[in-house]
């Protein structure tokens with residue numbers, strides 16, 4: 001069968017713990033489906049930063065560009081400023097490879113309970129389509145009058161027509177493959193330049209999709225809705241910052257951050273896409289063997305899907321659900337006492 | 352007894368419905384406590400905008416400046432762009448009167464149930480201290496290359512040392528009167544200019560309060576925490592945008608938006624402070640007599656507290672709790688069939 005070349009960057013903290021389990025599961029799934037995953041591991045991390053002054057080598061992007069996919073654990077560690085670790089690896093990769101879609105499906109899996117009262121699994125299934133290349137995460141800005149009483153800092157957000165159109169169009173296309181509903185997160189009553197522009201483009205594109213139900217909601221009200229009426233949401237399209245907040249929140253109202261995968265996707269396929277968990281490196285629990293590997297395994301399933309290995313992706317998701325539903329192997333966040341490796345083994349065995 | 356001069360701006364939609372009930376309750380409470388509230392009503396609203404082209408007269412700020420307090424319903428109505436209605440009244444008033452604190456206490460009231468599973472009232476009590484005068488809500492920015500393929504929009508955030516220091520200091524002072532815990536909402540890993548600056552000032556000021564436990568949390572993780580571990584939060588200090596999102600979310604995890612009051616406070620007392628509900632004008636249910644007036648009544652209690660009428664404020668809160676606990680008079684959002692006026696009457700009668 002075919003061999004896919006995958007770059008794996010375990011990174012820091014529990015990124016390392018969960019990636020090793022996910023690779024084990026994916027390898028076995030691939031073998032059972034008659035193809036191979038050829039992993040090349042990169043030790044790019046905060047440890048590397050501490051030793052060399054850089055999260056990745058200067059030609060890091062070039063090194064990754066020939067791969068079929070990138071499988072990322074998580075980066076970030078105490079002592080290395082977040083804006084160094086993240087802006088030295090995660091953000092530049094998202095941008096260099098035009099991974100302008102950050103796709104974050106969430107749903108309540110069997111055997112897990114929602115933080116919300118009285119909600120069933122079918123009410124808690126949605127996908128956050130987060131803009132991943134521009135918006136609020138911008139390098140423009142800086143400090144003025146340093147050390148003076150009138151000191152201030154500016155931080156610029158940048159919304160381009162190209163950037164906003166492509167993410168909103170992606171959301172509508174995705175909605176057509178689901179239940180045909182898109183909700184756009186806005187805040188045009190507070191952010192009077194960027195968000196009215198976002199809304200204007202949303203209105204233009206929704207007119208191209210008369211078959212899809214579209215609505216918009218201010219991000220504050222939308223956050224409340226995720227808690228009070230999540231059943232009315234399916235595809236939620238949001239800017240970089242809003243998508244970041246809403247996807248953590250959506251994960252929390254479903255099975256928790258231990259269960260939420262994420263794909264950084266370059267839709268045209270010109271560049272490799274990158275798959276990771278929504279959660280971070282969680283240094284406080286790193287190396288203890290207690291991290292939940294499910295989010296990373298499900299990120300792996302998203303990668304398989306993206307590679308076109310749909311049946312294999314489904315098999316991985318089924319194996320996860322089977323183990324969770326059975327319930328005897330569960331990490332502490334799921335109320336059990338199993339280790340990261342035991343849960344990884346159980347999922348691999350369930351394939 | 353003393354007479355307080357209060358400017359009331361019912362505004363639009365359910366703002367009108369709930370303000371009339373709240374004034375009724377406050378009048379009775381004041382009478383019982385031996386002082387008076389002299390209301391002057393201002394018809395500033397979207398209706399006024401439609402007729403005159405302005406939400407308020409040019410000398411609106413001057414007209415309000417001699418009052419002891421401002422009691423605002425809500426503004427906003429379909430057909431009038433939000434950035435017109437809000438930026439023509441709410442935001443300019445917050446700024447003209449240096450109401451740099453937006454104080455948003457939330458707690459689970461008796462007789463109401465949380466959207467969260469298995470949480471008791473004492474786990475669900477916190478206060479959002481939202482910066483209310485600068486930050487992400489800025490007039491700076493605009494559209495470039497209009498109509499060209501390279502069209503883009505910039506939106507500036509502005510964080511001044513003065514602005515950040517005073518809100519964070521307010522939060523620490525408030526924490527001293529409560530359980531001595533402050534959590535700062537940040538996002539310094541994504542917003543690399545504004546939020547590292549916020550964090551730096553937070554660290555400086557927390558060093559002045561060694562008796563207060565301080566921590567910071569990225570806003571995405573904090574949103575998740577509000578759902579998964581709300582019991583560990585008490586005072587949450589946040590920028591304008593983050594405070595907006597987190598306070599709607601906090602309201603949703605406690606009794607819902609129908610219960611959440613808000614004070615726009617000028618701490619030195621040089622200018623009048625302004626009290627309103629967290630919820631908006633909800634045009635879809637306006638004028639039907641079904642809006643829950645509790646948030647507006649509790650905003651009134653915050654105003655009484657601010658005026659120094661602590662016992663009266665407490666009496667209003669007690670009356671609300673008594674009616675909610677008793678449960679026979681409840682608006683639809685609370686699972687009942689009572690009208691806005693019936694709930695207002697019941698609270699007034701319970702005083």
Ligand SMILES: CC(C)[C@H](C(=O)O)[C@@H](O)C(=O)O
Pocket residue numbers: 189190220437441595629631
């Ligand atoms: C209406 C809007 C501008 C306002 C805000 O975001 O400040 C509202 O949501 C609030 O929370 O008071």
Ligand SMILES: CC(C)[C@H](C(=O)O)[C@@H](O)C(=O)O
Pocket residue numbers: 086090244278280540541571
């Ligand atoms: C670590 C951080 C920069 C990142 C983000 O906000 O993009 C993370 O929270 C995520 O959601 O992938």
